[in-house]
Amino acid sequence: MKVHEYQAKEILRRYGVTTPKGHVTDSPEEARQIAKDLGGKAVVKAQIHAGGRGKGGGVKLAKTPDEAFEAAQKIIGMQLVTHQTGPEGRKVKKVLVEEAANIAQELYLGITLDRAIGKPVLMASKFGGMEIEEVAHRDPSAILKEPFDAIAGLAPFQARKVAYALGLTGETHKKAVPFLLALAKAYVETDCSLAEINPLMITAEGDVVALDAKMNFDDNALFRHLDIKEFRDLDEEDPLEVEASKFNLNYIKLDGNVGCMVNGAGLAMSTMDIIQYAGGSPANFLDVGGGANEEQVKNAMRIILSDPHVKGVLINIFGGIMRCDVIASGVVKAVKEIGCTIPVVVRLEGTNVEEGKQILRDSGLAVIPADGMKDAAEKIIAAVKKGEN
Amino acid sequence: MASWLSTDTKVVVQGLTGREGKYHGLAGRDYGTQVVAGVTPGKGGTAVEGIPVFDTVHEAVAKTGANASLLFVPPPAAADGIMEAADAGVALIIAITEGIPVNDMIRAKAFLAERPGVRLVGPNCPGVIRPSAKVKLGIMPARIHRPGKVGIVSRSGTLTYEAVGQTTALGLGQSTCVGIGGDPVNGTNFIDCLTMFKDDPETEAIIMIGEIGGSAEEEAAEWIAANLKKPVASFIAGRTAPPGRRMGHAGAIISGGKGTATEKVAALRAAGVLVADSPALIGETLMQAIKG
Ligand SMILES: Nc1ncnc2c1ncn2[C@@H]1O[C@H](COP(=O)(O)OP(=O)(O)OP(=O)(O)O)[C@@H](O)[C@H]1O
Ligand SMILES: [Mg+2]
Numbered sequence: 227m228k229v230h231e232y233q234a235k236e237i238l239r240r241y242g243v244t245t246p247k248g249h250v251t252d253s254p255e256e257a258r259q260i261a262k263d264l265g266g267k268a269v270v271k272a273q274i275h276a277g278g279r280g281k282g283g284g285v286k287l288a289k290t291p292d293e294a295f296e297a298a299q300k301i302i303g304m305q306l307v308t309h310q311t312g313p314e315g316r317k318v319k320k321v322l323v324e325e326a327a328n329i330a331q332e333l334y335l336g337i338t339l340d341r342a343i344g345k346p347v348l349m350a351s352k353f354g355g356m357e358i359e360e361v362a363h364r365d366p367s368a369i370l371k372e373p374f375d376a377i378a379g380l381a382p383f384q385a386r387k388v389a390y391a392l393g394l395t396g397e398t399h400k401k402a403v404p405f406l407l408a409l410a411k412a413y414v415e416t417d418c419s420l421a422e423i424n425p426l427m428i429t430a431e432g433d434v435v436a437l438d439a440k441m442n443f444d445d446n447a448l449f450r451h452l453d454i455k456e457f458r459d460l461d462e463e464d465p466l467e468v469e470a471s472k473f474n475l476n477y478i479k480l481d482g483n484v485g486c487m488v489n490g491a492g493l494a495m496s497t498m499d500i501i502q503y504a505g506g507s508p509a510n511f512l513d514v515g516g517g518a519n520e521e522q523v524k525n526a527m528r529i530i531l532s533d534p535h536v537k538g539v540l541i542n543i544f545g546g547i548m549r550c551d552v553i554a555s556g557v558v559k560a561v562k563e564i565g566c567t568i569p570v571v572v573r574l575e576g577t578n579v580e581e582g583k584q585i586l587r588d589s590g591l592a593v594i595p596a597d598g599m600k601d602a603a604e605k606i607i608a609a610v611k612k613g614e615n
Numbered sequence: 616m617a618s619w620l621s622t623d624t625k626v627v628v629q630g631l632t633g634r635e636g637k638y639h640g641l642a643g644r645d646y647g648t649q650v651v652a653g654v655t656p657g658k659g660g661t662a663v664e665g666i667p668v669f670d671t672v673h674e675a676v677a678k679t680g681a682n683a684s685l686l687f688v689p690p691p692a693a694a695d696g697i698m699e700a701a702d703a704g705v706a707l708i709i710a711i712t713e714g715i716p717v718n719d720m721i722r723a724k725a726f727l728a729e730r731p732g733v734r735l736v737g738p739n740c741p742g743v744i745r746p747s748a749k750v751k752l753g754i755m756p757a758r759i760h761r762p763g764k765v766g767i768v769s770r771s772g773t774l775t776y777e778a779v780g781q782t783t784a785l786g787l788g789q790s791t792c793v794g795i796g797g798d799p800v801n802g803t804n805f806i807d808c809l810t811m812f813k814d815d816p817e818t819e820a821i822i823m824i825g826e827i828g829g830s831a832e833e834e835a836a837e838w839i840a841a842n843l844k845k846p847v848a849s850f851i852a853g854r855t856a857p858p859g860r861r862m863g864h865a866g867a868i869i870s871g872g873k874g875t876a877t878e879k880v881a882a883l884r885a886a887g888v889l890v891a892d893s894p895a896l897i898g899e900t901l902m903q904a905i906k907g
Pocket of ligand 1: 246269271276277278279280281285324325326327328329332355356424425437438439
């Protein structure tokens with residue numbers, strides 16, 4: 227799960243990470259007042275779940291409270307496009323109004339899991355700010371990587387080492403060490419999958435401050451962080467994906483016209499692969515998961531059909547933990563309730579396959595049976611093409 | 616070393632009294648597997664279709680001699696269940712549970728690191744099956760398997776069944792099939808399985824199914840080039856998947872550009888592995904690899 231910058235900063239402050247003073251608001255009037263309280267000069271920052279806001283025009287410096295008002299008025303309600311939002315951009319609902327910092331230096335800090343070693347890794351670079359990905363690409367050695375033990379946490383000697391490697395000395399070094407320890411502690415204790423400070427600012431006065439903060443959380447661990455779970459912003463997610471998540475379905479909307487319902491992420495990805503291989507284009511990724519019940523399958527079908535671009539549905543089930551009879555009766559119920567006029571190709575294999583096929587035959591519905599993935603992909607693409615003519 | 620499963624494998628099902636545990640535990644027994652015990656804290660003294668249930672894995676091992684565990688414990692308690700099995704001396708732990716927190720798995724792996732004799736497969740995997748010994752520890756549909764010569768290892772559950780179905784249809788059959796699971800932190804990896812297949816006299820050819828993300832396939836490719844003479848065919852799922860929606864940069868930086876399907880396919884081909892372009896062609900690609 228992702229959270230907004232202002233929420234990430236709130237969490238980090240609980241662990242002792244220094245952030246600029248500021249408040250979030252959805253009103254330009256209030257933005258003016260916040261800027262006034264901060265001493266007049268402020269930075270107004272769009273709050274969306276994507277990076278690259280600065281380059282996209284979502285971060286503006288205001289020299290006076292009136293400028294803060296104007297900036298907020300421009301940013302709130304805008305469709306902000308960055309390299310991480312896709313071309314349609316993301317509608318901004320809120321801005322964070324923060325004290326404008328006296329930046330001496332912008333550094334980079336990030337913590338994420340290194341799957342290859344199964345440990346969190348603290349990454350740090352002297353070249354923080356808006357160009358960090360280019361830096362990583364051009365000169366990987368400019369990024370220091372310090373893996374640490376998730377149980378024991380980042381050790382003080384590691385924090386000292388990283389702070390020296392960042393070129394920090396004296397009082398600034400002394401401030402950076404507890405900053406790093408606090409960030410690592412927050413990462414582990416809140417079950418993050420990503421905690422990133424870019425830029426980490428060194429002020430003209432030598433202070434160490436998180437100017438930006440991005441945090442993602444392990445969805446599987448949210449049950450023990452109910453306070454963080456509250457931060458979920460459904461407006462940042464695709465409405466169909468939100469609907470799917472209510473039924474524990476893993477659905478991702480895509481641009482094509484062949485709806486897919488598959489069990490297992492790997493098979494779901496390969497079903498998308500084979501649809502494209504056969505000359506079609508998938509409308510979604512949908513993994514009904516391991517032990518899906520009839521209700522979930524019914525809702526999966528309903529969600530697929532509610533995408534107006536869908537011109538045909540391919541159901542590809544190789545039942546293991548998922549039983550074919552459960553899939554079949556869920557599909558039959560959904561189609562009968564919703565009334566489905568587009569072609570549906572069903573490929574069933576595995577646990578209880580005969581019972582599943584029988585349920586489909588007995589239903590009297592015009593589903594097209596298929597043998598194997600290739601046959602299924604070819605049949606649905608042919609049926610969709612026929613429908614177009 | 617030959618297959619991790621044999622006719623001496625005695626299974627304790629952790630979570631036998633739950634819906635999935637019961638269904639798949641009994642299906643394993645029907646297949647011919649010795650399912651000797653179940654464990655559910657608080658339900659000790661009961662039984663599921665004649666299989667005794669204990670409160671702890673330690674007790675189950677002491678009373679029944681179980682040497683392998685099949686784990687269906689719900690996600691919040693699953694990593695604890697893995698550690699309990701390891702502590703009780705179970706040498707092979709197959710964790711089916713999906714949705715275990717990453718930090719819990721990191722803790723469980725540290726616990727296992729101090730017990731080098733214990734092998735964990737999974738979590739979030741379909742399990743392991745050896746048709747010639749009639750041993751099945753997992754959720755795979757038994758009827759699609761045939762005793763034979765192909766070793767199959769996969770990160771994806773259902774895609775493993777696809778490969779199994781195709782090798783059965785071609786009359787090749789399977790020696791041992793291992794689903795290693797798709798979680799970021801897991802036990803057994805590709806190289807562990809390839810090492811087993813290399814030494815397993817029953818395995819004459821290998822199918823390795825990977826997917827986008829991580830660098831396990833690239834590492835396996837390097838290992839294959841240096842160590843493996845048996846023919847290998849592969850498929851990488853997710854070639855047409857849109858780039859995941861990201862936020863922040865750390866993911867891209869840590870992977871250093873690794874993890875795309877293109878890179879994985881290239882690494883495997885460079886190692887002499889035949890890579891199928893379509894998931895429907897996995898079996899045929901293996902036939903080509905066998906012909907050489
Ligand atoms: N409080 C502040 N005072 C002064 N400058 C700031 C402040 N906050 C942000 N900036 C400037 O704006 C730039 C962009 O802001 P920020 O990093 O928060 O957003 P972003 O562009 O979405 O980040 P990224 O590119 O890492 O995804 C920073 O690199 C910094 O130079
Ligand atoms: Mg930034």
